[in-house]
Amino acid sequence: xxxxxxxxxxxxxxxxxxxxxxxxxxxxxxxxxxxxxxxxxxxxxxxxxxxxxxxxxxxxxxxxxxxxxxxxxxxxxxxxxxxxxxxxxxxxxxxxxxxxxxxxxxxxxxxxxxxxxxxxxxxxxxxxxxxxxxxxxxxxxxxxxxxxxxxxxxxxxxxxxxxxxxxxxxxxxxxxxxxxxxxxxxxxxxxxxxxxxxxxxxxxxxxxxxxxxxxxxxxxxxxxxxxxxxxxxxxxxxxxxxxxxxxxxxxxxxxxxxxxxxxxxxxxxxxxxxxxxxxxxxxxxxxxxxxxxxxxxxxxxxxxxxxxxxxxxxxxxxxxxxxxxxxxxxxxxxxxxxxxxxxxxxxxxxxxxxxxxxxxxxxxxxxxxxxxxxxxxxxxxxxxxxxxxxxxxx
Amino acid sequence: xxxxxxxxxxxxxxxxxxxxxxxxxxxxxxxxxxxxxxxxxxxxxxxxxxxxxxxxxxxxxxxxxxxxxxxxxxxxxxxxxxxxxxxxxxxxxxxxxxxxxxxxxxxxxxxxxxxxxxxxxxxxxxxxxxxxxxxxxxxxxxxxxxxxxxxxxxxxxxxxxxxxxxxxxxxxxxxxxxxxxxxxxxxxxxxxxxxxxxxxxxxxxxxxxxxxxxxxxxxxxxxxxxxxxxxxxxxxxxxxxxxxxxxxxxxxxxxxxxxxxxxxxxxxxxxxxxxxxxxxxxxxxxxxxxxxxxxxxxxxxxxxxxxxxxxxxxxxxxxxxxxxxxx
Numbered sequence: 001x002x003x004x005x006x007x008x009x010x011x012x013x014x015x016x017x018x019x020x021x022x023x024x025x026x027x028x029x030x031x032x033x034x035x036x037x038x039x040x041x042x043x044x045x046x047x048x049x050x051x052x053x054x055x056x057x058x059x060x061x062x063x064x065x066x067x068x069x070x071x072x073x074x075x076x077x078x079x080x081x082x083x084x085x086x087x088x089x090x091x092x093x094x095x096x097x098x099x100x101x102x103x104x105x106x107x108x109x110x111x112x113x114x115x116x117x118x119x120x121x122x123x124x125x126x127x128x129x130x131x132x133x134x135x136x137x138x139x140x141x142x143x144x145x146x147x148x149x150x151x152x153x154x155x156x157x158x159x160x161x162x163x164x165x166x167x168x169x170x171x172x173x174x175x176x177x178x179x180x181x182x183x184x185x186x187x188x189x190x191x192x193x194x195x196x197x198x199x200x201x202x203x204x205x206x207x208x209x210x211x212x213x214x215x216x217x218x219x220x221x222x223x224x225x226x227x228x229x230x231x232x233x234x235x236x237x238x239x240x241x242x243x244x245x246x247x248x249x250x251x252x253x254x255x256x257x258x259x260x261x262x263x264x265x266x267x268x269x270x271x272x273x274x275x276x277x278x279x280x281x282x283x284x285x286x287x288x289x290x291x292x293x294x295x296x297x298x299x300x301x302x303x304x305x306x307x308x309x310x311x312x313x314x315x316x317x318x319x320x321x322x323x324x325x326x327x328x329x330x331x332x333x334x335x336x337x338x339x340x341x342x343x344x345x346x347x348x349x350x351x352x353x354x355x356x357x358x359x360x361x362x363x364x365x366x367x368x369x370x371x372x373x374x375x376x377x378x379x380x381x382x383x384x385x386x387x388x389x390x391x392x393x394x
Numbered sequence: 395x396x397x398x399x400x401x402x403x404x405x406x407x408x409x410x411x412x413x414x415x416x417x418x419x420x421x422x423x424x425x426x427x428x429x430x431x432x433x434x435x436x437x438x439x440x441x442x443x444x445x446x447x448x449x450x451x452x453x454x455x456x457x458x459x460x461x462x463x464x465x466x467x468x469x470x471x472x473x474x475x476x477x478x479x480x481x482x483x484x485x486x487x488x489x490x491x492x493x494x495x496x497x498x499x500x501x502x503x504x505x506x507x508x509x510x511x512x513x514x515x516x517x518x519x520x521x522x523x524x525x526x527x528x529x530x531x532x533x534x535x536x537x538x539x540x541x542x543x544x545x546x547x548x549x550x551x552x553x554x555x556x557x558x559x560x561x562x563x564x565x566x567x568x569x570x571x572x573x574x575x576x577x578x579x580x581x582x583x584x585x586x587x588x589x590x591x592x593x594x595x596x597x598x599x600x601x602x603x604x605x606x607x608x609x610x611x612x613x614x615x616x617x618x619x620x621x622x623x624x625x626x627x628x629x630x631x632x633x634x635x636x637x638x639x640x641x642x643x644x645x646x647x648x649x650x651x652x653x654x655x656x657x658x659x660x661x662x663x664x665x666x667x668x669x670x671x672x673x674x675x676x677x678x679x680x681x682x683x684x685x686x687x688x689x690x691x692x693x694x695x696x697x698x699x700x701x702x703x704x705x706x707x708x709x710x711x712x713x714x715x716x717x718x719x720x721x
Contacts, residue, residue, distance in 0.1 A: 014462065016645070017458045017638060018458055020458070021457070021491075021492070023637060024423055024636075025427045025428075025491070028424045028426070028427035029428050029429060029526070031428065032428035038526075061525045061527065079521060083525075090495045090497055133637065144644070145645075146641065212468070212661065213467070213468030213469075213570060213574065214461060216464065216573055216574060216579065219577070219653070220578065220579045221457040221460060222646060226631065226634070253706045254709070256653055257710060259646075259650065260654045261654070263650040264717070316711055319704065320704050323666075323670070323700060324704070326670065326673075326700075327701035330697040331697075333677070334693075
């Protein structure tokens, strides 16, 4: 089969977090003995498709029906339809684009393939995302996203033996196995006993994207949110963690920037080494990678050789300095105010003690307001005291 | 077919055994994410909040609930949006585990759930139960785009009603605009006092005082001041599961590009201007009449925040120039 243009699947962090929550909650309930283990943990992906680009924004859980004794999993499409309709009221631009299943790696398993077959019967273009819940700490595992996304190619004629792996429930052999899933087709007349119509599942390129609000929220989780800990629910208020994070927002910001630069540096170093190796002949020549490098390099001057950039940057510099200046002036004003408050208090204290010796404070001007409010409060107290005094005398 | 089924069931079982073995899940995750219906009902029956109006002191928000709420709030733009939170209670802590949006068309300054959204809510919860998500509604959230996290008169009335009939119930307010401008989630959680309850005088011991809030805009300050002694804020913290934590580590490897490419100065320029105007107006008011409800220290904090945000934006610009300039 001729290679076709590869599709891209864009996944939003919300989807991954949602799957993670689904997994954690289900596992917790199973371990806590509050629910039976489902045979497949799965859900639907919502998003948009444009040509060969899929973008998954949301997900929701799918309910399995008939996962009882006969072991034939079937998706509860009624539940699915209601939930889909509900979410489309709020997110009218998003539609069903595929589904996810949780596994211990990103390989397909027999139960997942069987469910995929059911979904393809209704949605021939549905994607399949397999989420690797193991997320081991092992070396080499830490760099990539824990998901694989498969798309289904058009049905083709395939030997039945290629479908045997999931029909028999056996794990697929080898890493490079081609996955086929039987698909309904009305060409069935042309088949013999040895062949059937099936769709080949090919993994697509996966990238990550996030909206601006999503980014802030995700960064917040990465930096501020604590991992669940012992007695977290029972500790009393007054946690210092939040306050510290609050006190040094600038530090947190700079740390974030520094980490990002570090990542950039590391990636550039990798590319540099690779290009060096290619030049010296010790690494294989990969036109795709080199083209990407070339593109990145040629992108740069569009931004930089522009005088407008310098101009804008100078303006921003001015804005920044102005804002700092304003803040400083406000700060100074605040200090003056508090000094005036203090001295007014002192004045009043002094006047109450030695009334004739202190000149009256100006009614208006700098001290005016503070003095006024002070006076009224002191006056009030004084009167109150006198009344009480009289009452006592009487 | 029998062998196939047995094998299928076997591999599913293995999946969970494996996961329990390798454990992206630890004991603490289990305590939080496992929903114990009996325990919850017992707590609701005891209703300790009836005796103590400030019974609940802390709110724990899960990562997924936070992202959902912030994104929903942001998607509303200048319009207030609202939704419900699912969760449970443990002692004096309210745990928000999940959230979902409601189809409520808020006007610019008020949200009010209409009857069709009640229908939507009921159906949504029914579907949740069916798919095994057992947590009940534990509160509502709505957005205050650009004017900070506090409860308006209508919000207070809504929340009081809910606390009468839906306990335990929590109100969460998110300001998506400030979230974006500060690059930091701006969220507040509140509970109201019963109607006949007198918060401890004007001493600030009851209710909330203006100092706790960054910048209520001038046109809202009256609304804020009138109702601010009718509710109290809860301490909010955020948590993530062990699996979330591992996921975040991996996400960061893809995410740093965004950190470098974003430009807070440009996306927020309008909002920054608005806030500077706001600060100027408030200073004027302080100078003229020393109106109640605006303390100067609050204004100072606001102006510092603006300056800090601009400084951050500028720092990221300078960094970009250093990195990519002059090549």
